[in-house]
Amino acid sequence: MAIILSGEWYDLRDLANPIRELIDALGAPDAVDYVLWSLIAALAILIWLVVSVIAFIWIERRLVALMQNRKGPNRVGPAGLLQPIADAIKLLLKEAITTRDADRILFWLAPIIVFIPTIVVFAVVPFGESMVLADLNVGVLFLIAVAGIMTPAVFIAGWSSNNKYALLAAMRAIAMLISYELIQVLALLAAVLFIGSMNLQAFVSWQDEYNTWLIFILPLPVVAYVIAGAVEINRSPMDLSEAESELAAGYHTEYGGIKFGFFYQAEYMAGFAIAATVTTLFLGGWTLWGLEEWIPGWIIFLGKLYAVFFLYIWSRGTLPRLRIDQLMAFAWKFMLPLMLVNALVIAVEVVVWEETGASRNVALPAIGAVNATLAVILVIGWARVLGHGSGLQRGYRATLTREIGKIYYTGAEVS
Amino acid sequence: MEDTGTVVAFWILAALTVGAALSVAAVRNLIHSVVLLIVSFAGVAGLYITLSADFIAVVQILIYIGAIAILLIFAIVLTPRAGRLNQEGFMLLPALALAVLVAGTMIFVAFDTSWAISERDGFEETATAIGDLLLDKYALPFEIASVLLLSAIIGAILLVRPEGAEEGPE
Numbered sequence: 174m175a176i177i178l179s180g181e182w183y184d185l186r187d188l189a190n191p192i193r194e195l196i197d198a199l200g201a202p203d204a205v206d207y208v209l210w211s212l213i214a215a216l217a218i219l220i221w222l223v224v225s226v227i228a229f230i231w232i233e234r235r236l237v238a239l240m241q242n243r244k245g246p247n248r249v250g251p252a253g254l255l256q257p258i259a260d261a262i263k264l265l266l267k268e269a270i271t272t273r274d275a276d277r278i279l280f281w282l283a284p285i286i287v288f289i290p291t292i293v294v295f296a297v298v299p300f301g302e303s304m305v306l307a308d309l310n311v312g313v314l315f316l317i318a319v320a321g322i323m324t325p326a327v328f329i330a331g332w333s334s335n336n337k338y339a340l341l342a343a344m345r346a347i348a349m350l351i352s353y354e355l356i357q358v359l360a361l362l363a364a365v366l367f368i369g370s371m372n373l374q375a376f377v378s379w380q381d382e383y384n385t386w387l388i389f390i391l392p393l394p395v396v397a398y399v400i401a402g403a404v405e406i407n408r409s410p411m412d413l414s415e416a417e418s419e420l421a422a423g424y425h426t427e428y429g430g431i432k433f434g435f436f437y438q439a440e441y442m443a444g445f446a447i448a449a450t451v452t453t454l455f456l457g458g459w460t461l462w463g464l465e466e467w468i469p470g471w472i473i474f475l476g477k478l479y480a481v482f483f484l485y486i487w488s489r490g491t492l493p494r495l496r497i498d499q500l501m502a503f504a505w506k507f508m509l510p511l512m513l514v515n516a517l518v519i520a521v522e523v524v525v526w527e528e529t530g531a532s533r534n535v536a537l538p539a540i541g542a543v544n545a546t547l548a549v550i551l552v553i554g555w556a557r558v559l560g561h562g563s564g565l566q567r568g569y570r571a572t573l574t575r576e577i578g579k580i581y582y583t584g585a586e587v588s
Numbered sequence: 589m590e591d592t593g594t595v596v597a598f599w600i601l602a603a604l605t606v607g608a609a610l611s612v613a614a615v616r617n618l619i620h621s622v623v624l625l626i627v628s629f630a631g632v633a634g635l636y637i638t639l640s641a642d643f644i645a646v647v648q649i650l651i652y653i654g655a656i657a658i659l660l661i662f663a664i665v666l667t668p669r670a671g672r673l674n675q676e677g678f679m680l681l682p683a684l685a686l687a688v689l690v691a692g693t694m695i696f697v698a699f700d701t702s703w704a705i706s707e708r709d710g711f712e713e714t715a716t717a718i719g720d721l722l723l724d725k726y727a728l729p730f731e732i733a734s735v736l737l738l739s740a741i742i743g744a745i746l747l748v749r750p751e752g753a754e755e756g757p758e
Binding site: 204276278279282309310311314315317318319321322324325328329332333340344347351354371 | 593617619620622623626642643646647649650653654655657658661665712713714715
């Protein structure tokens with residue numbers, strides 16, 4: 174209060190500023206300030222995440238129900254609003270079973286390790302002009318690296334269960350994660366090449382300065398990143414690592430109670446992390462063409478984030494699941510070549526823009542048009558080359574199915 | 589390395605890294621070893637951060653935890669003799685002797701060398717400098733390394749591909 178009355182106007186729309194003021198008012202040494210600031214910011218992010226997850230469990234179930242002509246949760250509380258809380262209480266009260274032959278330490282550790290990267294990602298995400306916990310110079314790389322910790326965690330979960338189905342599901346999940354991590358990296362590489370920085374705040378300010386969103390300039394990487402993100406967070410149509418209607422539950426088959434709850438919540442949080450990345454890198458982050466002057470940046474950011482997350486809910490409600498070989502073929506045969514060509518083209522464009530020194534009003538629309546056209550040509554053309562989309566959709570049996578079929582039904586040795 | 593925070597961080601990380609690395613060899617279960625190795629990798633990444641080498645630190649996590657650890661896991665899972673309990677152990681004495689020799693050599697070198705200690709402050713941003721060097725001064729080794737990796741990938745595919753394998757349907 175005194176700060177505002179003293180006539181020094183601090184921008185309270187950015188939630189970081191009042192917190193900083195409060196901490197400064199304490200007059201503690203720098204180190205204590207730093208620790209306090211980190212703790213408060215981390216706690217704020219954590220609370221936001223948990224509240225968001227609980228809210229979105231209800232929203233998602235209602236939305237998917239709406240899409241599938243059902244009612245969804247509607248009994249607990251008004252319009253079923255208290256359903257996620259009831260679910261959470263149920264998960265907390267359930268006995269946390271550890272199977273007899275499980276590797277106890279790792280079994281207990283895996284849900285925690287899965288949890289870490291999904292939260293840590295938000296450390297580098299700018300929620301507002303100064304609302305960023307750690308403004309890293311290598312932010313984009315940090316996002317990828319931290320998401321990569323998921324992969325060993327998934328394996329630990331599957332292996333420590335000491336259950337062959339969980340282990341197989343873990344191996345399948347790892348294969349998927351690794352394949353699509355490549356796509357993710359190449360998609361982000363294109364964006365980093367174009368902006369020339371790996372700092373997330375630099376992405377936001379670039380898009381603010383040039384009055385555009387990167388999605389208009391680099392359409393193909395955005396699509397690729399969103400698809401690869403769906404794999405990372407196990408969302409339909411890429412949710413076959415735990416396809417609940419076909420497999421038991423994938424790598425966390427043996428987990429129950431709050432341990433399962435950890436996986437469940439980590440998946441949601443990873444979903445928010447992907448949405449936050451897409452928002453920051455490709456959708457302008459906390460800026461909205463001057464509107465951030467009037468509305469707090471973090472509201473804009475959260476609005477965009479939830480909009481991106483809605484895409485995942487939408488796809489979950491509408492799209493059928495892919496088969497594992499289709500998914501892998503899509504990554505290695507379809508996406509990878511496209512993303513490599515895309516990265517090359519963008520590198521050339523950056524150099525040409527630099528060399529010609531064209532004004533931004535000419536260069537950006539031109540690059541955007543070229544990239545959009547190229548994306549359409551590449552996607553359709555490469556699909557034709559691979560034998561899809563020629564109008565005659567012939568169903569092929571999966572290679573693996575054919576090979577296994579040969580062994581089982583004809584007894585023939587597979588060459 | 590002047591301020592206390594860095595020193596404290598260094599010693600904690602050093603203890604974590606070395607402790608985890610020792611446990612890698614001491615633990616019987618191979619998967620536990622890999623998990624401890626991941627902890628050790630993470631400790632090394634933390635050490636890079638205390639040296640203000642943020643790019644290398646993040647790459648360390650990306651490559652070692654995200655890729656090398658997975659590679660090791662695959663190798664263990666696909667090795668028939670690496671059972672769940674890993675009861676087998678042979679050539680313990682020669683291995684121990686070799687380990688002691690290597691450790692002795694490294695400790696001797698570490699204490700014998702007169703290390704050049706740079707007086708400059710930490711870099712503001714390392715990624716740009718590394719990128720410039722890789723694509724300018726060290727462009728040729730960089731390209732050679734990537735071609736080598738590419739040929740390794742192609743070689744691996746050739747090796748696992750059965751002879752006269754039929755073409756896939758797609």
